[in-house]
Amino acid sequence: MKLLLVSPGWPKGRLWGELGFKFPSLSLAVIAAATPAHWHVALCDENVEPLDLAADVNLVAITAMTPQAPRAYEIAAAFRARGVSVVMGGFHASNLPDEALNHVHAVVVGEGDLVWPRLIADFERGALQPVYRPGAMLDMADLPVARREIFDRKGYLLTNTIQTTRGCPFDCEFCSVTAFYGRKYRERPVEQVLAELEILRKNNSFAFFVDDNLVANRRYALSLFSAMRGMRFKWLSHAPIDFAKDPELMRAAGEAGCIGMFVGFESLNQEALVAMGKVTNRADAYLEQARAFRDNGIGILGSFVLGCDGDTPAVFEPILRFCEAARIEAAIFPILTPYPGTQVRKRLEEEGRITSNDWRDYDMGHVNFIPRGMTAAELQAGHDWLNSSFYSFSSMYRRIFKLHRSVQVFAPMNFGFRSAIRRTAKFKG
Template sequence: MSKTDLKLLIIQPSHYRSKTDRTIFKTKRRQMVPLALPYLAALTPREWTVTLLDEQLEDIDFDVPVDVVALSAWTLHSPRAYDIAAEFRRRGVKVIMGGPHAFFYADEAAEHCDAVGVGEAEPIWKTMLEDAAGDRLQKIYRAAPLKELNDLPPPRYDLLDLKKFGPFRTFAVQSSRGCPFVCDFCSERFYLGGRYRWRPVDQMVAELERIKNKGSHFFFGESNFGGKKSRAMELMEGLVPLKIRWSTLWSSNLCLDTNFLDLAQRSGVMHVNIGIESIDEEMLQGMKKGWNKASRYGEMFDNLRKRDISYSLNFIFGYDDEHPDVYNATLSFLEAHKVPAAYFNILTPTKGTALFERMKKAGRIIDPEDIDRWPGQVCHIWPKNCTPGQMEQRIQTMYRKFYSMRSMVHRLPFPRTRSDMSSWILNLTERRMAFSSTGNNDFDIY
C-alpha cells in the first residue's frame, strides 16, 4: 500500500428495520449533524484522503477504490456493520471498527473485521492507520483513557454534504466525557469513562465560533452536561456572547438550582433531556438515583417553564417492585404537570452494568447477545409481573396515549415561543413513530 496515496472511507452504518426485516433503514434528511465521522476525519494524518459516508443518507459503493474502511458502530448498527465489512473484505479491502459496540464486543467484532479499536480514538487511531498502511494490523487495539481533553482537533464538517441535514440543522458537539454518577442500569460511563473530564472553555467556545456560520443550533451530546457544575457554568458564560441556541442532557438536581438555570437561559439553552426514570421514590433508590427527588418534580418543571426552557423526560419500567398502576399513574402525572415530552423505556440489562450481571446470574435475560441489536422497544428480560410481550404492549400503549392528539392539545401551549414550537415538533415526530405500523420508538431518524 503506497504511503503517499492512501484512501480512507469512514462509514456510519445504518441498521436493519427489524430482526426479521433486513431492509436497511434510510432517510432522505437528518436534523442532527453527527460528530463521530467528522471527528475521526480530523484525527486522520494528512497523507490519507478521507471520505465520509452516512449510510442512512447514502448508499455504499462497495467497488469504490479505497485502501481502508473504518466503521463506527453502536450495537444497533452491528448486524449491518458486519455485513458491510464482509462485502469490503471480500474485495480485499482492510476493515477496521470502533465505537461503543466494539468496546463491549471486541472479540465478536474482531471475527468480522481486520482490526478493532477499543476505547477512545485519540490514543490508537493514528497507530491503526499506520499499521493498516504497513500491512501489520493487530486484531485488537485498546486505548488507555485520556487524562485530559485539551487541544482536540476541530471536526472536519467540510467533508459532509450539509445540504442533507436540512436548513435548521443541529450540530452534535462534545464538551465533556464521562459521568460522575453510577446508575444501576447505565453502561455509558464504561466506554466514556468513569472519570469526568471536560474541554477547556476557550477551546470549546472557539470550536463553536468556527461552526456557527454553518448553523446556530448545537446539541451537547454527552452523558451529563452539568457533571461538574462550576465548569458547566463557566462554559455557559462563554456561550452568552455567541448568541446560539443549544440543547443537552443534565441531571434533575440542576433544575432546582435557579442560578444555574438563569445562566442556562441567558446562554441560549432551548431544550434539555432529563433522566428522572420514575415518579416513585423507592424505585429511584433501587436504581441508585437517589438524587432524583420525586417530591420536587413539580418545582423542577415550574423552574424550567418560567425560563421558557423546553424539556423531555426519560422513564424506565420493568423493575420487580414497581406498582402495577405505575403506567397509568405516570401518564396522569405527566398530563397534570403538562410535561412537553417523555420517553418510556423498558428496563434493559446492557452489557457491563451491575443490572446485567444480576439478571444473567438469575437466568432472566432472554438472549444476552441479542440486547440492543434491533430498533424499537424490545423486552429482553423475563419480567416478574408480566410476560415480555405484555411489557412491550404496555410501553407501546403509553406512547400512543401520551402522544395522542388529545394529550398533546392538553399538555402543550399554543406555539408562541421557539421553545413551544420545539415541543410541538418533537411531539409530532414522536406521534408519527408511536402510531407507525411497528410502534418502534426509533431515535435514529434524527
C-alpha cells in the same frame, strides 16, 4: 489512501430508524479530524443514504451501537470479501471486542481519539493489530476539532453538534456511558469550546451539546454559560433533573440560549430509582423541578425506563398523567435493555433472566429479559400504549401548545416522534 467511515443503518421498523429528523455521528467527524492529511476521508451514513459496497477504498471504519451491530457485521463481510481492511469501534465493539473480531480485522476499545493515529500508522506499514486500547483517557484539551465537512449534503437536520465534557460522576445500573468514558469527569477548555462555537455559528444559530451531563461541574458550566451569553445560540443538551435545584446555574443556562434538555426521570417510584442508582432523583419533587425548567425557558425531553423490578402494569398510566401535568414537552419511554457492559446486564445474566441476544432487538423498544412485576407481553403492550398515548394529538395539545420559547423545537419533535411511532406500529403489523 482512502478511508470510508460508515454508520450502519438501524434495523427496519425501529423507532430510531423511522424518525424523519437525522443527526450525524460526531465521533466519526472527530476520527476524520485525527486522520492524517494525506488520506482522503469520506462518510456514508446508511440512515440518510445508501452504502456503495463496491466503493474504491483502502480502509473502512465502522462505528455501531448494539442494535446496529448485525448490520455492521454484514457491511464488514462485504468489504472483507473484496480484500478491504475493516476496523470497528463504538459502544458495542468496545464491550464485546472478541465478538467483533470475528467480523473485522481490528477493534478500537473505548475512546478512539488517542489510538487512531497509531492505528493508521500501523495500517500504512502493513502491521495492523487486532485490538487498540488507549493507555489513558483523553485530555480534553487535545480533542480534535471535528471535520464537519464530511456531513455536507447528507440531509441532516442539524450538523452543529459539539462536545465539551466526557464521563459521568454517576453509575446508573442501566447506562453504558460510564463503562465507555469512565466516571472521571473531564472538561474541555472553555476557550476552545467558544472558538469552535464561532465556527458553528457560520452555519446556523442552533447547536446540540452531546455531553452526557453538561452541568456536572458547576464552576465549569457557569463559566461556559457566562461566556456564551450574547452569542445568540439556541441550544440543547443533557442534564439531571436536580439541575433545577440550582437557580443561578439554570438561569445562566437559559440566558446563554438553552431551550431544551434531555432529562432522565426514569421512574416515579423512589425505590426503583434507588435500585437503579439514580441517586440524585426525588420523584416527589419532579413536578416542582419540571416547572423550574420551564420558568427558565428550557423545555424537557424526558426519559422513563420501563420494566424495572418494581414495575407492574399499573405504572404506565401514571407516567402519562405526570407528563401531562408537568407539561413535559417530549419524552422517550425505553424498555429496560441489558446492553453489554452495563451492570443491569451482569445482574440479569446472573439471575438467568435474559431471553434474547438478538442485537437487532436491543433498540429500547423490545423486551429481552424476564420482567419481575409483569409478563414480557404486558411490558411490551404498556410500552406501545404509552408511546402512542403520549404522542396523541390530545396529549400533545395539553403539553406543548402553550406560549413558550422551546415550542419552536419541541412542536416539530412531537410530530416527528408521532409519525415515526405510527410507521413503527405498521411495521409490526
